[in-house]
Amino acid sequence: MIDQIDLSMVDWARAQFALTAIYHWLFVPLTLGLSFIVAIMETIYVRTGNPEWKKITKFWMILFGINFAIGIATGIILEFQFGTNWSNYSWFVGDIFGAPLAIEGIMAFFLESTFIAIMFFGWNKVSKGFHLTASWLTAIGANLSALWILVANAWMQHPVGMEFNPDTARNEMVNFWEILFSPMAVTKFLHTISSGYVIASIFVIGISAWFLLHQRHVLTAKRSILVAAIFGIISSLFLAFTGDGSAFTIAQKQPMKLAAMEGLYEGESGAGLVAFGILNPSKKPGNNEDPFLTKIEVPQLLSILGYRDANAFVPGVNDIINGGYKPWFENIPEEEREMTYSVAQKIEKGKLAIAALRDYKTASKAGDTIMAKISRNQLKENFAYFGYGYLNKPESVVPNIQLTFYSFHLMVILGFYFILLFIVVLYFLNRGTLEKQRWLLWLSLWTIPLVYLASQAGWVVAEVGRQPWVIQDLLPTVAAISMIDSSSVKITFWIFAGLFTALLIAEVMIMVRQIKIGPRDGGQK
């Protein structure tokens, strides 16, 4: 029986979660966006009665269906992994994290899977209007599923609306609405689903471009591009807007993540945004090396994005470790802001909180009400730093800066490129010369892998950037796991890796074949 936490177990459990999440996110975002695009196409069909639009709708619906199944398969593994690999976490926050997950299952998932059956099998069995409603409800259901799980994720990044109960030793929900409408949850949901819309738009444009390049299904392709490009330009502008909102919330709630995203070690007032940079690999927190080998910076932009103030102070990695600065918060005037603690002090407070919990438990068991009351107050006072108590050195709060920095910049640069692509596609479509722009069609096709890359990079920023926390400031990864040996997790990791890869290959092969078959009047199914 192992008694100490096995650190390699933590790494393997993280790797397994990352693997499953990455595969899950290859399939889900397309589902989120494509369901809406299909519903829009079907609406046009019902409005115009033109069978060409029915053909278009059915073609994209087949691709949607192929994709949907693997999204579910990887999703169920994610859900149960909380229990299998992260049992302490499940216990600690089951009350809060489990609730959205259960709602997701009960409400959205049922909605989705009921209507999806009508969508696929009901073409000649139900009326046009009813079928259209089913298509829209599938889209809404898919997006509602995403809402709940993203609310849960946002809560981990910025825990609100709960209280720690020392009697049960777990966090309990006190305000559901606060959790649902926390600024982190709102921006995360909007940013993530709009990224799914952009993925689906580029997917549709790219594949239609391939048809145009091969002079096949020209009308279908052009109409699909029209719908997708309009949907895409709106979504991508919204994506940029919500991305800005995300940066604003992260700056306040997760300053360390922001510092890692920008490779900012020494904080400054009126900090600039690095537009392009190469990090110095030998830079470590605390040493005197220059963090960048080379960089191009836009002056003051980081302060504006993070705090809506060109001269605001943006703390760097070293400032956060050493403490002693006044952090900027929305709606709190400067004189009321308090100096931050250093991480070393926070670790002290975390250890106090953990010790107080132990004392409280012992005292209540012994019936010592006075002692219990004292330790309970001490726990309450220091609970905000509870998770720090599990850390052994201040540097543990620094995430992988290289990975976070490059992922963030890749995502942003690609994001602006997508907006440009939509504009150019719409311009040539409007002039009626899109088919002649072969370079643009090839570019659209090869943008499909890029849009997936950008989206994955976004999740890397969100999840790697918040390490070592499972729940910001309250629970680090080392304290969240299950008591199983790392070899079990290692074995399941490789089984999952093999299985998912096989399924991915199968899916891509099936999709490519379906695309080559192309839209038909009867459809494949």
Place this chain on the structure above:
Amino acid sequence: MFETMSLLALQHYWWIIISMLASFLVFLMFVQGGQTLIYTLGKTKAERTIIVNTLGRKWEFTFTTLVTFGGAFFASFPLFYATSFGGAYWMWMVILFAFVIQAVSYEFRTKPNNFLGQRTFEIFLFINGALGTILIGVAVSTFFTGSEFSVNKLNLTNITSPVISRWEGPAHGLEAVLNWRNVDLGLAIFFLTRVLGI
């Protein structure tokens, strides 16, 4: 009305939901039962396709019920969720595998160019039908026959080893299949679903 209730009272409500979900699940597992009959009843390719297509319109219901079942346990009985899934690790993992391969099989089986071949996906469905039902039965049976584990919430205050629930069986859940009572319920569920499947 729910805000003012205690956790214990809420858990009663949750228990009703979970019981309902569980009974739905047993009914809906006719899908799994049907899958195990794919070679018994489906002698020809066309017959097998008919079986799969018939079940194919219902499999999402079974699947989502299972997902919801998990989510409901997570929300309402987190201690059970944490202890059982983290403890009886291999048992749940095998069940999960059995369901993951099901999810894609319906969609992929008849599609051209599907990489693994139609037969592989049929075997996936069979494995899901057999292993999934038996093991779910075994897992449910352990609630009655018992398992060896320990829970100590004070572990949370032990900085080097904060995990509160530990499984005492080294096989992490697989030991349950050695108990004939557990296997009994597993087989009962298995045959029940086959009967429902017919």
